[in-house]
Amino acid sequence: MVKADLLKNKMKIKIVENSPYIVSGGVPLYEQTIITDEAGHTRDLVDEKEITTRETYTLCRCGQSKDKPYCDGTHNDINFDGTETASKKPYIEKAEIFEGPQLRLTDAPEFCDHSRFCLRSGGIRKLIQESNNPEAKQTAIEEAMICPSGRLVLWDKETGKPFENEFEPSIVLVHDDQKRCQGPIWVRGGIPIESSDGTLYETRNRVTLCRCGKSDNKPYCDGSHWMTAEEKLKFRKKWGLNEE
Incomplete structure (x- = not known):
């Protein structure tokens, strides 16, 4: 086993009941900002900046810490309810399947963090239906691969393999410039996430965790950092x- 694998195996995010995320194993921590194109559609995450961390650190989960992104104990003062409500079923068992000429899309809406990367050029479902067109196919691939939450996974129908970026194990604090708010905690590169009950969520290449404390699908982000209750209800x- 190479050194990188040894380091990765020490990395973990532990969810503490009604308390913060404890990140161990020296996981790199970055900040990134969502950018939009001329049409106003979200297109990429840029301005990456690394934040100095320790081997183990705690990230705020209630959204009220005065020392963000780190926890300062405020969850105790506000009686934060961090009850985990997300299903632990594997992604593929939850996902709907959409077929195009060359691409297959699997979609598990409950993971959606509403970063809006799938709307460009008419939306990813329209693009996969036009995947015989090289430009449409490439745009669809770009949209699926940048989806931070992992809601969308695009598959090559010829090879059966998914299109995925090779992320180093890391955490990104997302800022949503367009919505003028802090976005989710983007977990990249297959870092294990342990529930407060000691069980593990499915380890995936990309997921987004709630850091505003308002998600109805904890520990995952559901867009509550900017969506109204009415917008969330409409989506659900x-x-x-x-x-469910």
Whole structure:
């Protein structure tokens, strides 16, 4: 086993009941900002800056710390309810499948952090239907691969393999410039996430965790950092999430 694998195996995010995320194993921590194109569609994450961290550090989960992104104990003062409500079923068992000529899309809406990367050029579903067109195919691939939450995964129908970036194990604090708010905690590169009950969530290449304390799908982000209750309800009804 190479050194990189040894280091990765020490990395973990532990969720503490009604308390912060404890990050161990020296996981690199960055800040990035969502940028938009001329049409106002989100396109990329840029301005990466590394934050100096220790081998183990705690990230705020309630959204009220005065020492963000780190926890300062405020969760105790506000009686923060961090109850985890997300399912631990594997992604592929939750995902709907959409077929195009050359691409297959798997989509698990409950993971959506509403960063809006899938809307450019008419949206990813339209693009996969046009995937015989090289430009449409490439744009669809770009949109799926940058989806921070891992809601969307695009597959090559010829090879059966997913299109995925090779991320170093790391955490990104996302800032949503367009919505003028702090976005989710983007976990990249297959870092294990341990529930407060000691079980593990499925380890994935990319997921987004809530850091505002308002998500209805904790520990995952559901866009509550900027969406209204009405907008969330509309989204959940659209995808049948209230029926679960």
